[in-house]
Amino acid sequence: MTGLTFWFDVHSPWVYLASFRVGDLARKHGLPLRWRPLHLPRLLDEIGGVKPLEAAPARVAWFRQDILDHAELIGVPLRYHPHYPLRNSRALRACLLADEQGRAEGFVRLVLKGYWAEGADITDLEQLGRWGAEAGLDPDAVKAAAVSEDYKRKLDYNTSEAIARGVFGVPTVDTGSRLYFGNDRLDLLDNHISRGKIPLA
Template identity: 80%
Template sequence: MNGLTFWFDVHSPWVYLASFRIGDVARKHKLSLRWRPLHLPRLLDDIGGVKPLEATPARVAWFRQDIADWAELQNVPLRIHPNYPLRNSRALRACLLAEDEGRAEAFVRRLLRGYWAEGADITDLDLLAGWGEEAGLDGGAVKAAAVSDEFKLRLEQNTAEAIVRGVFGVPTVDTGAKLYFGNDRLDLLDIHISQGKIPLHETG
């Protein structure tokens, strides 16, 4: 089945906004959708990428203004976590489990809401388990995945694969032929699919 791959890390508020939209885009065009977490700080270190909050003060101020404007436009609650950035590894490993179980969209969106609207501690295993149960997962399995060496290795492999694919930031949607970076490129992705401009390949 033709499909899309959604590369993400919970650290990004743009991922939070895109999480409300990407599933609808895939369903509209009857495409499968893979939610593939990567470790964004490691990816940026490996490729020498730009870290938005380490940019110039003017750019950081614009960044905060822009994300607030987009959240208002999408009517999505947004509150920068007082301790941002939190450690992301446990949450990302749990996201891998959610994808395995076909519950990624529900779990990732709940997790992101906790991080980007509720000021929740995404390193807390009990919170992750509770969010997992809300999404239809087994809470104990979520806890185990969050501290699992196996899932740690899979996250590293995802990050390495994303770099090979040309991913330089998140959110990125990979069609198999083209990459669309950013929440604001989802409209362009939708248009291009509708117009048949993207040769969709099997994603894997």
Template identity: 35%
Template structure:
């Protein structure tokens, strides 16, 4: 029987980019049922005490830049730690992922193109025209997908993902939730893989 992992992220996150391919490999190997749950991460920060990047202490900002370079090397992925189009409004790209998943389509290829576009190709992923082109490039119907992404129903699901994230103790992106146990950050993927391999019961805070 396949196991379920809830995948909380935003397409604007460099950490989600760094971990995405590795997570999808784990999902395929363990035959996981992945629930793609993009979320408005700034609102999750607001609810859980996190700070947006510009408000963090300079020491934390500098350390983040070093970590991005470390993990760029570890994952073997091209990444500009300070791309010219970041930050950008990721809500449209995030909602496209919700729309695709809701249509029964696999959003993986589209997500990879969005991640790479921002962090490796210096492209503005807040632009509707570019998102439409990436939808077409990855085998999706751009107009229908964009209409669905901009619908009230998908907007409600986007907000519901925020509520679910906070309820599950998710406070950052990416987070992977297995049987209620949160694995925060792409640097926890080895621990997720080990939990899946062992079949152990989920750890709890209390």
């Protein structure tokens, strides 16, 4: 195996939970990890994917209960944003810049914590710049990337590539030969790597 790819969108609370674990998992096995943002609404529209919050009311209630139970289990705060869902494109473009500069883990986790625990506005350029500075990025470069047409095209490319890889939701970890979808599947990924069950990409 040459490395892992973490496909994500900041819209997902499950990505928020997985962000506390996936970096440590990769380091445990000495594997490089790419944090690759995709545009989840577009992906779901193109593949006809499942949209959990558009399911039957009973399932939506279970979904919200389940994510809160998992957050409590790993000891992290999680509160649905009062204006959820916020537009995600600016944050995702900034995440692309962070990945290019090797600062993705720190930056993405700040954005996710802001969105899923602090009620922050992920569309606000100044806020994105502050998170960028905290993660070791040039805040002006972060703000520029967030509204860049070039980074919009890169995000579109990522989304198309994820679809071609068979990604149908996030979080997904791609080993090159297998996909592991969901925060609760990271344990299976860890087990398979530990036992040498995943073939080289």
